[in-house]
Structure formats: C-alpha cells, structure tokens
Amino acid sequence: MGRPRTPLLDRARITTTALELVAEQGEFSVPQIARRLGVQTASVYHHVDGRDGIVELMRERVCAAVDTATLEAAPWDEALTAWARSYRAAFAAHPRVIPLLMTSPVRAPKVLEQYEQAVGLLLGAGFAAQDVMPLLTGLENLVLGSALDLSAPETMWELPDETSTPRLARALAAVGAGRAEAAFEAALEGLVAHCRAVLAATKAARPEPHGPQRDG
Numbered sequence: 001m002g003r004p005r006t007p008l009l010d011r012a013r014i015t016t017t018a019l020e021l022v023a024e025q026g027e028f029s030v031p032q033i034a035r036r037l038g039v040q041t042a043s044v045y046h047h048v049d050g051r052d053g054i055v056e057l058m059r060e061r062v063c064a065a066v067d068t069a070t071l072e073a074a075p076w077d078e079a080l081t082a083w084a085r086s087y088r089a090a091f092a093a094h095p096r097v098i099p100l101l102m103t104s105p106v107r108a109p110k111v112l113e114q115y116e117q118a119v120g121l122l123l124g125a126g127f128a129a130q131d132v133m134p135l136l137t138g139l140e141n142l143v144l145g146s147a148l149d150l151s152a153p154e155t156m157w158e159l160p161d162e163t164s165t166p167r168l169a170r171a172l173a174a175v176g177a178g179r180a181e182a183a184f185e186a187a188l189e190g191l192v193a194h195c196r197a198v199l200a201a202t203k204a205a206r207p208e209p210h211g212p213q214r215d216g
Helices: 011-025 030-037 041-045 050-063 068-072 076-092 095-102 109-125 129-151 166-205
Strands: none
Touching: 011 030, 011 050, 011 095, 030 041, 030 050, 050 076, 050 095, 050 109, 068 076, 068 109, 076 095, 076 109, 076 129, 076 166, 095 129, 109 129, 129 166
C-alpha cells in the first residue's frame, strides 16, 4: 500500500490536539497527543521540539487570532486599546492554555514579531525605551487576567443571604451580568491613562531643541 494522501501527522494536527487536551483537562502530554492521534509517541517528536515546542505551537495558534492590524492605527493610545481588546478575545477562546503560556518563555517567531510591532508603536509615540516593557507587560497581565475572568462562573460570590453582606449584595445586583466587561474596560482605561501620564512626563523631561546660535 502507498502512503496516505493526507498525512497522519503534522504540526497543525498536533497543535489542535494539544489545545483540545488542555481545554478538557488543563494540561497535556506528548504520549496523550500520540494516543489521541493513533500514532507512536516517537512519531510526534519527529515533528516538534518536545513539550516546549508544542507549547510554542499553541501560543502561535492562539496569537494568530489577534488582529495585529490594530497596531498600525493612530493615535497610539487608540491602537493600543484596540490591540488589547483583540488580544483578550483571542485568549478568551482558550482560557485554560493561559497558565501554560505564562510560565513558558516566548520563542515563536510570529509571536515575537507581534511584540516587536507593539514595541515599535510605543517607541514611535515617544515613550522611553525603559518604560516600554513594563507598560506592555502590565497590559498583558490585564488582558490575560481578564480572559481568565471571562471563563469564570458569572456568580463568583455565593451569598448565603443578603443580610450578612448587604453592601456586597447591593453592588453585585447593581452590576448584573456585565461585571467582567465593565472590570476590563475600567482597568484598560486606567492603564492607558497611566501610559499617557508616563509619556507626558518623558516628553517634559526631554530638553527643548535649540535653534542655531547667532553671534552678536
């Protein structure tokens, strides 16, 4: 018999299977992927660089859903806000993979290109180099935390009755089902406002350019 026209194994199928396992159980292993695909474990290793390589394939797959065109918009604060919302939506579709990605170094070239673009946006806006990564990391923490929040039960506070915690009960009733969205937008607005303040301080600290000196 000849080889099947459709390969039994490739990086795309490995990535899809790993994401399925993580969605089901919050974790994966190379032998589990092999069993689900009906191949030997050694066959999986022919296509990927071990477990770390699969984690990076998952990162690349999830990040491919982020709209990087948002980073080309202007002004910079609107671009950053739109990117954050797209970033959150992409990861909200795969919330259980977030802990795996947050504890593994970023190596995927396509993902690094996206960070390069985000850094370029802030540097081009006038941010000092030393401020860029703290601000982007803060934004990423906000986005990923909010993506996890979207996967949480709508009611995270189970009150036995309203008499023991009346203020909490009133606040929960007032926000209704929009708590996660309202929290994200409030935090995002605060972070972008902080970015604006950092940029303003940086520009104020820079010496004013002087024109050519004239004699006499």
